[in-house]
Amino acid sequence: MRDRILEFWVGLFMLMGIIALFILSLKVSGLSSFSSTGYTVTAAFDNIAGLKIRSPVTLAGVKIGQVSGIKLDTTQFKAIVTMRIDADQRKLPSDTSASILTQGLLGANYVSLKPGFDQVFLKDGSTIQDTQPALILEDLIGQIIFSLKSSGRK
Amino acid sequence: MLWIADQLVLLGQAVLNLVTNLGRSAIFLWNILYRKPHLKKGFPLLVEQIYFIGVLSLLIIMLSGLFMGLVVGLQGYSILDKFGASQQLGQLVALSVIRELGPVVTALLFAGRAGSALTAEIGLMKSTEQLASMEMMGVDPLQHVISPRFWAGCIAMPLLGTIFSTIAIFGGYLVGVVWLGLDSGAFLSVMQASVSFSSDILNGIIKNIVFGIVATWIAVFQGYDTVPTAQGVGRATTRTVVYSSLAILGLDFVLTAVMMRSW
Numbered sequence: 001m002r003d004r005i006l007e008f009w010v011g012l013f014m015l016m017g018i019i020a021l022f023i024l025s026l027k028v029s030g031l032s033s034f035s036s037t038g039y040t041v042t043a044a045f046d047n048i049a050g051l052k053i054r055s056p057v058t059l060a061g062v063k064i065g066q067v068s069g070i071k072l073d074t075t076q077f078k079a080i081v082t083m084r085i086d087a088d089q090r091k092l093p094s095d096t097s098a099s100i101l102t103q104g105l106l107g108a109n110y111v112s113l114k115p116g117f118d119q120v121f122l123k124d125g126s127t128i129q130d131t132q133p134a135l136i137l138e139d140l141i142g143q144i145i146f147s148l149k150s151s152g153r154k
Numbered sequence: 155m156l157w158i159a160d161q162l163v164l165l166g167q168a169v170l171n172l173v174t175n176l177g178r179s180a181i182f183l184w185n186i187l188y189r190k191p192h193l194k195k196g197f198p199l200l201v202e203q204i205y206f207i208g209v210l211s212l213l214i215i216m217l218s219g220l221f222m223g224l225v226v227g228l229q230g231y232s233i234l235d236k237f238g239a240s241q242q243l244g245q246l247v248a249l250s251v252i253r254e255l256g257p258v259v260t261a262l263l264f265a266g267r268a269g270s271a272l273t274a275e276i277g278l279m280k281s282t283e284q285l286a287s288m289e290m291m292g293v294d295p296l297q298h299v300i301s302p303r304f305w306a307g308c309i310a311m312p313l314l315g316t317i318f319s320t321i322a323i324f325g326g327y328l329v330g331v332v333w334l335g336l337d338s339g340a341f342l343s344v345m346q347a348s349v350s351f352s353s354d355i356l357n358g359i360i361k362n363i364v365f366g367i368v369a370t371w372i373a374v375f376q377g378y379d380t381v382p383t384a385q386g387v388g389r390a391t392t393r394t395v396v397y398s399s400l401a402i403l404g405l406d407f408v409l410t411a412v413m414m415r416s417w
Contacts, residue, residue, distance in 0.1 A: 003198065009209045010201050016212075017313030020320040021359075027342070028248055028323055029349040054347055063343070107241070108347065 038087045039124035040068060043098045043111075044078040049134035051100055051109040057083045059113045064089045067111060083111060085122075093118040099132035109134060179375045186304050186374075189297045199302040200309075207268045207303070208310030212317070214267055215260060219318040222255055223247065223325020230326075231334055243336060244345035247326030252349060252358045256319035258406050261365035264311055265398035269373035272303055273394040276377025277387035285378075304374050311366025312359055319358060357413045364405060369398045 048070065057065040069082035085092070095116030100109055113128075122128070230246040276299065279285050285295045323345075330336045349355070373394045380390040 006205045007201055010204045013204065013209045013212060013310075013313065017316050020313075020316040023320050024252070024316060024323075024355050025351050028252070028320075028345055029351040029355055054350070056343070056347065066347075107239075108344075 038065060038084050039090075039122075040082050040084050041092075041122050041124075041126055041128055042080055042082050043128035043131050044073060044076065044080055045098075045100060045131050046078060046133035047136065048079045048081060048100055049102075049109055049136060051079075051081065051111070051134065055108060055110050057085065057111045057113065059089070059092075059115065064113070081111065090121065092122045094120045094122050094126065095130065096122060096128055097130035097132070098128045100134035102135070175379075178379070179371070182375050182378065183371055185296055186301050189294070189301055196297075196302060199298065200306055203302045203306035204310055207272070207306045208314060211264060211267045211310070211314060214263060215314045215318050216321050218259060218263055219256075219321035220325045222259060222318075223251065223322035223327075224329050226250055226255065226322070227326035227329030227334075231330060231336075240334075240336060241340045242344055243326070243330045244341040244343075245348040247330070248323050248345045248349050249354065251319050251322040251326070252354050254406070254410070256322060257315050257358055257361035257365055258402060260315040260318045260362065261311065261369055261402045262399055264307075264314060264366070265369045265373070265402065266395055268307065268310070269369050269394050269398050270391050272307070272370070272373040273377040273380075273391045274387060276300070276303070276374065277380035277382075277390050280378065280380050281382035281384070281387055283382075300374055300378060304370050307370025307373070308363070308366050311369065312362040315362035315365075316359065353413075357409075360413075361406065361409050364409065365402050368401050368405060372398045372401060 051067060051070065053067055053070060055067045056063045057067060065083055065085035067081055068084040071080050071082075072078075073080050081098075083098075092113065093116040095118040097114045097116065099112050099114070101112045102109055116130075226247050227243065230243050230250075231240055234240045234242055234246065276285075279299065285299065288295045288298065327338075327341060331338045331341055376390045376394045376397070380386045
C-alpha cells in the first residue's frame with residue numbers, strides 16, 4: 001500500500017513537470033503559433049529599424065501573423081522581410097501595402113498591412129509591392145531642425 | 155627562509171589534496187554511471203528516491219517560485235514604470251526567470267534541501283558501517299544505495315526547475331495583471347514575442363540538467379567520502395551545501411557566457 005502511495009506521488013510529480021513544460025512552451029514562448037499552418041509573403045523595405053523575427057504582423061491593429069525571416073538583398077540593398085500570415089486570412093488583396101510602425105514611443109516595431117482594392121488575392125510566396133520604411137526618429141528630428149533653420153533664414 | 159619553505163609545502167599539500175579529491179570524485183562518478191541500474195530491481199528504489207528528493211522538495215520549490223515571481227514583478231514594474239514601459243513587464247519577468255532565476259534558485263534550494271539530506275543519509279550509513287556490511291553480504295552499495303539516489307536527483311532537478319519557472323511567471327502575472335492592473339493581453343503577447351523556445355526555454359532546461367547532475371554528484375560523493383564519525387558527517391553536510399552552491403553559481407556564469415550567443 002505504501003509503495004502505491006509513493007508511486008502515485010512520483011507519477012503526479014512527473015505529470016506536473018511535464019505540464020509545466022507544456023505551459024512554458026505553449027503559453028510563455030508561444031510555440032503554437034510557430035507551427036501553425038499559414039502562408040508566407042515577402043516584402044522589401046528600405047529600412048526596417050528594430051524589426052525582429054517573430055515581430056507581429058497586424059491588419060487594422062489585429063495580429064494576423066508574424067515575421068518569420070529577415071535578410072538583406074545585396075543587389076538592391078533592401079531588407080527582405082518574410083511574413084507568415086495565418087491560414088484564415090486568405091483574402092488579402094494583392095495591392096496590399098505594408099509599413100513598419102512602432103508600438104508607442106519606445107515600443108517594439110511591427111508590420112502593419114493596409115488592404116488594397118484588387119480582386120486578386122495574395123498567395124503563398126507572393127510579394128507585397130507597396131512598402132513604407134520604418135520611421136527613424138533621428139531622421140525626423142534632423143529634418144525638423146533643418147526646416148527650422150531654413151525658415152529662420154528667410 | 156624556512157618559513158617560506160613551510161608555506162610552499164602547505165600550498166603543495168592543498169593542491170595535491172584538491173587534485174586527488176577531484177580525481178577520486180571523477181572515478182566515483184564513472185563507477186556510478188558504469189553500473190547501469192538493474193531495471194527490475196532498481197526501479198522501485200529509484201521511485202522511492204525520486205519521492206524523497208523530488209516530491210518532498212516540491213512544496214518549498216513552488217512557494218519560493220511564487221514569491222520569486224511576485225518580487226521580480228514588483229521590482230520590474232517600479233523600474234519599467236519610470237521609462238513608461240510597464241507594458242514590457244511580461245518580457246522582463248519571463249526572460250529573467252527562465253534564463254537565470256529559475257535554474258539557479260531551484261538548484262540552490264535543491265542543494266540545501268535534498269543535497270544535504272543525501273549527504274547526511276549516506277554519511278550516516280557509512281559511519282554506522284551499513285555500507286561495509288552490505289559489501290560483506292555481497293551487495294554492491296554503489297548499485298543499491300548510491301546509484302538510485304544519483305539518478306533520482308538528475309531526474310528530479312529539471313522537473314523541479316520547470317515547475318519553479320512556470321509558477322514564478324504566474325507570480326509575475328499575478329502582480330502585474332491582477333494587482334497593478336496591466337493589460338493581460340499585452341503582458342502575454344509581449345512575453346510570447348520575446349521568449350523563444352529553442353534559445354530560452356531549452357537553454358534553461360539544459361542549465362537545470364547540468365546543475366542537477368553537479369549538485370547530486372557533489373552530495374553523493376561527499377556522503378560516500380565522509381570521515382565516519384558524528385563530526386565527519388556534519389562537516390560533509392556543510393561541505394555539500396558550500397561546494398554545490400559555489401559550483402552552481404560558477405557553472406551558471408560559464409553556461410550563460412556560452413549560451414549568450416544565441417540571444
